Amino acid sequence: xxxxxxxxxxxxxxxxxxxxxxxxxxxxxxxxxxxxxxxxxxxxxxxxxxxxxxxxxxxxxxxxxxxxxxxxxxxxxxxxxxxxxxxxxxxxxxxxxxxxxxxxxxxxxxxxxxxxxxxxxxxxxxxxxxxxxxxxxxxxxxxxxxxxxxxxxxxxxxxxxxxxxxxxxxxxxxxxxxxxxxxxxxxxxxxxxxxxxxxxxxxxxxxxxxxxxxxxxxxxxxxxxxxxxxxxxxxxxxxxxx
Numbered sequence: 001x002x003x004x005x006x007x008x009x010x011x012x013x014x015x016x017x018x019x020x021x022x023x024x025x026x027x028x029x030x031x032x033x034x035x036x037x038x039x040x041x042x043x044x045x046x047x048x049x050x051x052x053x054x055x056x057x058x059x060x061x062x063x064x065x066x067x068x069x070x071x072x073x074x075x076x077x078x079x080x081x082x083x084x085x086x087x088x089x090x091x092x093x094x095x096x097x098x099x100x101x102x103x104x105x106x107x108x109x110x111x112x113x114x115x116x117x118x119x120x121x122x123x124x125x126x127x128x129x130x131x132x133x134x135x136x137x138x139x140x141x142x143x144x145x146x147x148x149x150x151x152x153x154x155x156x157x158x159x160x161x162x163x164x165x166x167x168x169x170x171x172x173x174x175x176x177x178x179x180x181x182x183x184x185x186x187x188x189x190x191x192x193x194x195x196x197x198x199x200x201x202x203x204x205x206x207x208x209x210x211x212x213x214x215x216x217x218x219x220x221x222x223x224x225x226x227x228x229x230x231x232x233x234x235x236x237x238x239x240x241x242x
Contacts, residue, residue: 041069041108041123048132051095054082054108056123062090062110069094071127072105086110101131101217130172130215133193137201137210138186145184151197157183159195163218170217171196173204179219 041056054069067086070078084094092108107122138159141151147165149157158169160182167182171194180200187195194216196204206212 041106041125043106043125043127048099048129051097052127053093053095054106055091055093056108057089057091058086058108058110058123059090060088062086062092063088065110065112067092067094068109068111069096070107070109072107078107081106083111098127098129101129103128103217128170128217130170130217133214133216134191135171135173135194135196135212135214135216136187136189136192137196137198137207139198141198147183147185149183154199155183155197156180156200156203157197158200159184159186160193161185161188164220167221168219169194170219171200171204172215173206173212176204178203 041054043052043054058067063086065086067084068080069082069084070080073079082094082096084092086092104127105124106127107124109122139151139153141153143151145151145157145159149155156178158171158180160167160169163169163182165182168179169182170177170179178200180196183197184195187193192211194214198207201207204214
């Protein structure tokens with residue numbers, strides 16, 4: 001079997017991202033020519049520093065072949081994140097540990113022969129990595145924020161000490177996600193990084209909790225796809241477990 005080899009610069013290149021730490025959101029799977037409800041590529045949520053497990057199937061044509069999970073980097077180059085060997089049914093399970101926050105397109109391909117195994121095209125999905133951060137909420141309805149916003153009970157926003165006013169921040173907690181702009185400065189308490197407005201905290205459902213650990217993904221203007229790299233050394237193909 002002819003195996004596809006990637007240059008070291010593709011496998012391990014690209015610098016680290018400014019956002020480290022967090023949790024990984026599920027990767028949605030998309031592919032043409034599959035039966036309804038069949039999962040081709042998915043990733044269960046995981047905390048930063050712990051493995052994210054990609055599972056799926058490429059069909060019986062990929063049986064016994066090495067499957068590469070690849071992420072699309074900022075230069076539109078596919079970077080191999082993990083590898084595993086497909087079983088007799090073409091199913092695979094591969095693990096990757098991420099320490100970078102961002103959102104990337106990912107795909108699964110069978111190395112050697114037809115890249116997509118028995119499928120018309122490789123299954124693709126999206127992986128979102130959030131940075132962990134301490135957060136709380138506040139309600140100063142009627143006052144004006146440091147960014148010039150008049151606060152109301154319905155105002156969706158967040159305070160941060162340094163992010164520019166208007167920067168969108170995606171925040172997740174308890175399985176819920178909101179995307180809100182930076183509208184104020186703060187918080188200044190120890191261990192706190194974000195201060196959500198009453199409406200934003202209510203949307204996420206942590207009003208009663210008060211102080212929580214959330215996952216965040218700031219989206220500065222002009223930022224494209226964050227740099228992506230395989231952090232754990234990739235195993236030699238002969239070392240991939242069957």
